[in-house]
Amino acid sequence: MSRIVVLGAGISGHTAALHLRRMLGKGHTVTVVSPNSDWNWIPSNIWVGVGQMEKKQVTFPLAPIYKRKGIEFKQARAVALRPEGDSESNQGAVDIVSTAPETDGLEERLRYDYLINATGPKLNFPATPGLGPDGGHSVSVCTANHAVEASEALNAVIAKLRAGERQRLVVGMGHGTCTCEGAAFEYTFNVDHALREAGVRDLAEVVYLTNEAALGDFGVGGMVFSQQGFETSSQTWTESLFRERGVRAVLGAHVQRVEEGRVHYEQLDGSEHDLDFDFAMLLPPFRGAGLPVYDAAGEDITDQVNNPGGFMKVDANYTPKTPDEWRAEDWPKTYQSVGYANVFAVGIAFAPPHPISIPRKTPSGTVIAPSPPRTGMPSGVMGRTVAMTIAERIKSGDESIAHTASMASMGAACVASTGPGLRTGTAAAMTMYPIVPDYEKYADTGGRNIKDTFGEIGLGAHWLKLLLHYLFIYKAKAKLGWHLIPE
Amino acid sequence: MIPTPPPNLDADSLIRSAPLPTKRTLRRRASLPTQLLRFLVLNIRMLRMVGKGHGDTHHH
Numbered sequence: 001m002s003r004i005v006v007l008g009a010g011i012s013g014h015t016a017a018l019h020l021r022r023m024l025g026k027g028h029t030v031t032v033v034s035p036n037s038d039w040n041w042i043p044s045n046i047w048v049g050v051g052q053m054e055k056k057q058v059t060f061p062l063a064p065i066y067k068r069k070g071i072e073f074k075q076a077r078a079v080a081l082r083p084e085g086d087s088e089s090n091q092g093a094v095d096i097v098s099t100a101p102e103t104d105g106l107e108e109r110l111r112y113d114y115l116i117n118a119t120g121p122k123l124n125f126p127a128t129p130g131l132g133p134d135g136g137h138s139v140s141v142c143t144a145n146h147a148v149e150a151s152e153a154l155n156a157v158i159a160k161l162r163a164g165e166r167q168r169l170v171v172g173m174g175h176g177t178c179t180c181e182g183a184a185f186e187y188t189f190n191v192d193h194a195l196r197e198a199g200v201r202d203l204a205e206v207v208y209l210t211n212e213a214a215l216g217d218f219g220v221g222g223m224v225f226s227q228q229g230f231e232t233s234s235q236t237w238t239e240s241l242f243r244e245r246g247v248r249a250v251l252g253a254h255v256q257r258v259e260e261g262r263v264h265y266e267q268l269d270g271s272e273h274d275l276d277f278d279f280a281m282l283l284p285p286f287r288g289a290g291l292p293v294y295d296a297a298g299e300d301i302t303d304q305v306n307n308p309g310g311f312m313k314v315d316a317n318y319t320p321k322t323p324d325e326w327r328a329e330d331w332p333k334t335y336q337s338v339g340y341a342n343v344f345a346v347g348i349a350f351a352p353p354h355p356i357s358i359p360r361k362t363p364s365g366t367v368i369a370p371s372p373p374r375t376g377m378p379s380g381v382m383g384r385t386v387a388m389t390i391a392e393r394i395k396s397g398d399e400s401i402a403h404t405a406s407m408a409s410m411g412a413a414c415v416a417s418t419g420p421g422l423r424t425g426t427a428a429a430m431t432m433y434p435i436v437p438d439y440e441k442y443a444d445t446g447g448r449n450i451k452d453t454f455g456e457i458g459l460g461a462h463w464l465k466l467l468l469h470y471l472f473i474y475k476a477k478a479k480l481g482w483h484l485i486p487e
Numbered sequence: 488m489i490p491t492p493p494p495n496l497d498a499d500s501l502i503r504s505a506p507l508p509t510k511r512t513l514r515r516r517a518s519l520p521t522q523l524l525r526f527l528v529l530n531i532r533m534l535r536m537v538g539k540g541h542g543d544t545h546h547h
Contacts (some may be wrong), residue, residue, distance in 0.1 A: 214501075215501070239501055240505040240507065243502050243507055244507060244513075245504045249499075371507045379535075411539060423519075452535065452539065455500070456529060458521075460522040461526075464529050464530065486538075
């Protein structure tokens with residue numbers, strides 16, 4: 001009988017745990033370790049951040065779901081990984097420290113037969129001095145609580161606008177190496193919408209501050225769309241939306257520091273600027289969880305297992321390459337860790353081989369390089385794929401089985417949606433296939449299949465976003481037929 | 488890092504010269520019958536994309 005430990009209960013970890021439970025008999029144990037007691041549908045935090053949804057609409061407690069499904073739940077933080085075991089046993093183990101109120105601080109060594117590392121990002125606010133809601137001068141929408149604070153700050157600005165004071169709202173990326181530009185883009189349009197709803201848009205200046213060298217890059221090097229008989233770019237499409245909504249932009253920027261009401265940044269041409277603001281929602285860069293790893297003798301082997309960013313190395317090609325040497329096959333397929341066949345890393349936790357968007361440097365050497373997005377849809381697919389691999393290995397005893405799902409053969413969608421109503425909302429929807437461009441297969445259309453790569457603005461896209469919100473929360477609650485809903 | 492042409496960072500002029508949707512386009516984006524059809528098309532396209540993103544089984 002096997003025990004599978006899943007570290008993390010985000011999209012990839014939760015998906016993996018539910019599928020493992022579904023595919024394996026009750027004799028096997030599936031254990032989820034997460035420091036958080038609640039699940040959070042992070043894409044909808046954007047709506048919480050403008051007060052259109054409440055926190056309770058995007059979160060729910062994990063324990064009752066896991067109890068109903070027969071999944072063991074440990075509310076705890078993983079602090080060390082021992083893939084070769086220790087002096088007592090050569091079975092792999094992970095050290096955890098409880099974060100549950102009744103057992104807070106209690107340490108435990110969990111043995112496993114298979115381990116899935118789905119620890120997600122460490123929100124690296126300290127990378128930029130003054131960034132973030134905890135001791136900094138900007139707000140965030142990365143967690144549901146952050147989003148609630150962002151909504152309160154936005155309301156305060158709207159109150160000043162109503163009193164006739166001009167206000168500047170800055171939304172974007174708090175560091176040159178951030179990812180999730182799509183989320184900042186979406187929040188920008190929700191802020192714009194909230195200001196229009198409040199009747200104060202004309203007194204507000206909305207600025208999108210980004211590390212992208214061009215609008216529409218989204219950390220994936222931009223896309224080629226087909227629209228009304230023409231091939232167009234996601235850059236033109238995004239610039240058009242900015243023009244329509246009267247949103248300004250700052251491009252190719254690395255935020256150096258944030259002070260009370262002022263952001264300092266350097267742009268790709270080496271110029272340095274200050275921008276005063278009354279409200280700033282700036283996303284942090286991500287680090288990996290950086291779980292320390294020890295061999296059987298207790299020696300630190302973290303550097304062999306994780307990359308310097310704290311992400312776990314898997315079956316990717318990590319040979320340093322220039323962007324013209326990047327290939328679709330560099331990207332991992334099985335997510336099996338380097339050196340340990342029973343350890344996998346999925347979602348944000350795996351180390352990508354290189355960016356997708358071209359990294360650049362300023363004349364003074366500051367790196368401005370959007371990191372590759374690997375959240376949402378791809379995270380879920382990776383979670384399920386690894387769950388299938390492990391379940392089949394356990395059932396067949398054949399350790400050579402590996403299901404595959406490369407980001408170079410996987411699509412993704414980003415729907416930036418505003419407005420709570422069925423009639424009043426609107427959205428800008430984008431999909432792309434594949435996420436990692438394959439310039440050999442799709443040479444003329446930016447490395448992607450133009451039939452599956454498109455941008456669309458309208459009420460229909462807003463309905464799609466609402467549908468996805470309710471569908472994914474239903475799925476995450478593991479209600480009847482949940483597994484029929486695709487990741 | 489390879490030398491790439493310096494990007495145009497003049498966002499104001501780029502945005503100013505981007506295509507502005509006509510009133511007809513804006514109406515289409517909010518029109519119920521048109522958008523019901525677009526919603527269906529979007530769902531079909533999403534499902535097709537999701538279907539493509541499913542992996543295979545391999546034996547090493």
